[in-house]
Amino acid sequence: MFPLSAAAHPRIPAPAPARLAPLTRTGLDAAYTANRADAAQASRMAAAHGDTHRAAVDGSLAAPSRHLLAFDGRGSGRATEVIGDLAHADRIAVVVPGSDTSLDTYGRFRGDTLALYRELTRRAPAGTRTAVVAWLGYQTPGTVSATVLTTGRADQAAPHLRELIRDLRAMVGQEPRITTVCHSYGSVVCGRAAADLDVNDIALIGSPGTGADSVSKLHTPARVWAARGADDWVADVPHVHVGLFGTTLGLGTDPMDPAFGARLFDAGQGGHSAYFRPGSPSLTNLARIVLGTTKEMR
Template sequence: MALDEPRSRGGSPAKHPTPDDPAHTRPEPPRHARRWRRALLAVLITAAVVVPLSAATRPRIPAPAPATLAPPTRTTLTAAYDANRANAAQASRMAAAHGDTHRAAVDRALAAPSRRLLSFDGRGSGRVTEVVGDLARADRIAVLVPGSDTSLDTYGRFRADATALDQELTLEEAGARTGSRAAVVAWLGYETPGTVSSTVITPGRAGQAAPHLRRLIRDLRAVTGRGAHITLVCHSYGSVVCGRAAAGLDVNDIALLGSPGTGADSVSALHTSARVWAARGADDWVANVPHVSADVFGTTVGLGADPVSPSFGARVFTAGRGGHSAYFLPGSPSLTNLAHIVLGDTKGVRRG
């Protein structure tokens, strides 16, 4: 999504319109707007060629259909975990027989007795919802929503973020001595866009994902009750998903990390009663993304206003000097602040 600025406009010298020229009566768009419009169009054209070719080279990995389960409750969590682990074990065997040793290893790790899978689907790019912590006893829950290029094949790095947040929450809980109990839910519940693709600069995938995220929140409420404090932690393109799902969603806080936009112009346009937070690391390349939204050949291109801008209206908190993948690094200001948000300790959040 980060695009280099063109160095030369090229072509013959510009023609200056005369008063009789119709162009004279229409103000020309600002140079930076024209520049980004050309850049966005270039991304669309490139993606139209690159993405179909790259997708065609990857064979489809066989896997069983997901386990058929009733909506989860506190008493059925263990049975759901068992059924989804068994499904992951079967997917591992099928991937191995297909010759995909990497996917087989990922599925096999998910099938380990210690893993708590609320859902699993090994087909295609894969879907998994995993609990880190004890969801049945938790009263503080963080739901991590990932960005582009996250799939079962890259799931390890996403789970590492969830584990880092869980460990930070444990430290903060011990220090605060409030008696609260936290859990983290790593939700890979949609087909994320590729970083080099047209889908990453449009809200289409987010629109498809939003109903599934809403369903997850309803399921979590059924397990934990109305009194639990739920926070959406939305990274990169995941913030677009959260933006699409936000209206009327039964969550307490929404934290946007390294967000290219939410598809909305302001917090009020999200139509949520949740507190909305935003942070961006000083070295995050997403700062160079054009915060625009335009109709290009009937498709919305661009993801709207910058969530850390004052006009958006979010509660901006300190993220430190990290880059786009550094928000969950142990010891980072962003991770500490996220823990305070998840625990409902708004006074402990360093604003910036």
């Protein structure tokens, strides 16, 4: 059975995003401070609007321990959060979420990124510094909607993902190894961005497709990986292209199909939401991809 889509997001008032200077290593703290202040104001505005849940989410993002590269509390919301010491990291994972992810469900998404960071910290060779970026930088589609069957939202998101990667490359002085970890519809975003995405690896997990029929059609020099848990319902998504009222429904070849050409890795027995479960084969192998220790993969 497919999960039900979250309810439509109400129009929640919030301040416009902070206008910040281009990101630099020395300017990170100023960006974090400005975005936390926006989150605090958004929390107050949501509370006045009567939305106690959103007020609590925004308030948690405003905590001194949180490191926000970007924040926009309006509508379904956007946030880009750093876990770890980004300024000095030489291994960076950017996690791109799938459908039904918003500020209202942000806690679940952040939990996944925290799990990946902890696994990286545990497995990193001596002297290797890691960071994970949780990128809720686009309006995700609902799981049960026509939008999730097209590349439309991904096409809108792709330029913003490319911009984030360019900013990370420009900000971090050394040449970090960057991996995008793309879950569910997030793999469509990564697929649409891939041609100009300056990353070393693209890992597709629980993917319904990328909008392309093969790795070669992604036009990327990055290594492309794919995995699916044995109990993931996304395996039942049909891989077809159907024209309907000027829109193409369907997301291309299944990335698990050998014809697609991805490097397949073990994700264990888990379902669609289990890829970041501590102790799972999927989390172990994602960490190996990010760290560049894939020779250890089974």
